[in-house]
Amino acid sequence: MAEGAARRNDPERRQRIVAAALDVIADRGVSNTTHRRIAAAAGVPLGSVTYYFETLEALLTEAFVQLAEEASDAFRAKLAAATDRDSAREAVIDIISGSVWAEPRTLLLSYELYAFAARHPPVAAIMRRWMNNSRAALERFFDPLTARGLDAFVEGIGIHNSIDLRPLDRAAISDLVARVTNRQLLSEADVHDG
Amino acid sequence: MAEGAARRNDPERRQRIVAAALDVIADRGVSNTTHRRIAAAAGVPLGSVTYYFETLEALLTEAFVQLAEEASDAFRAKLAAATDRDSAREAVIDIISGSVWAEPRTLLLSYELYAFAARHPPVAAIMRRWMNNSRAALERFFDPLTARGLDAFVEGIGIHNSIDLRPLDRAAISDLVARVTNRQLLSEADVHDG
DNA sequence: GCAGCATGTGTACATTTGTACATATCGAAT
């Protein structure tokens, strides 16, 4: 009874196609992502992909937007559970060291995302929102500069750990996170917090 | 008289094609990089590209390897000029805040590089070497963990600054770099240095 | 039941793509 709800017998098809697009991107790269491969991955005929999406670029854009939003939500959720500066630090360490950000698939997709965003302003806008959300979540516990530093750290270590044959372990990450967060007292006063 | 030197009347043609490939990648993305566009950018006929490179992938691989090596050399050169911990810190700040790493073109190419490397082991190997070189350069002045932290920082801040509408200024970067480098005394002893 | 329309599908087609290759051209060794 809602407005346009419950279209027909496969109401989630559109979404399934978007998810399939991310799968294809993840294992072939954007440069080898085609209508036909996406259709095959989604288990729908070719015509179905062009029915839901005007162009391939539009589909990829939607897929990347979804990816960014999911990553952003995961980040926020992880930090929402924190109650004080210490647990926030732990959350950041968790994010870096595997549970959220560092899955190979996510990382791989993020490389493709960055490259894509650089040429597609709407996707770049979503990425900016994502970054801002992450920072806002961090700013519940840290001053703005520290928040930005941590955010960049998550990014950088995640990438390097994925390339490196011997990724940093939790203790090392913890050490580095502590350095970035501990010294804020040097230049900044205390921050609002619970 | 050297072995195979001085082929013919356009001895740098091969290299020009590689450079052109990077140009095309930079402004169209890997997914829109074709033999024909590269040929046009290099000012050579199509046949010339296929003459020098077995396949398009081989050409892209070579281009990315060259990119990584150039970036690596630039990083090392910048740090080679440092004489002590303080000047090393300054070098790192320089690298982050613009002179080496943060040019939009380089950053853009690096996204494409990461994505490409994830699917092309030889390129991934070069990237690892690059990372190791960077760390080795940093380890002249800092302990290994600090070196890794700094390296990741360069990566992360560079990326975020390129996305952000208001990039961190030099003072902020300097503050963060100081945090990462200052606290090494907490857990580690002193390091070899000049 | 029926009409109307969103949903769904198979096929067709012009373009673009990677690559092969026949042929040309030039440099260097003899």
Place this chain on the structure above:
DNA sequence: ATTCGATATGTACAAATGTACACATGCTGC
């Protein structure tokens, strides 16, 4: 000067690609 191989180029072509579209199908409101 002639030979020979590396360098260079234009053309050709099968395969893949994005997209259009004519047609089918079943849901919804009457």
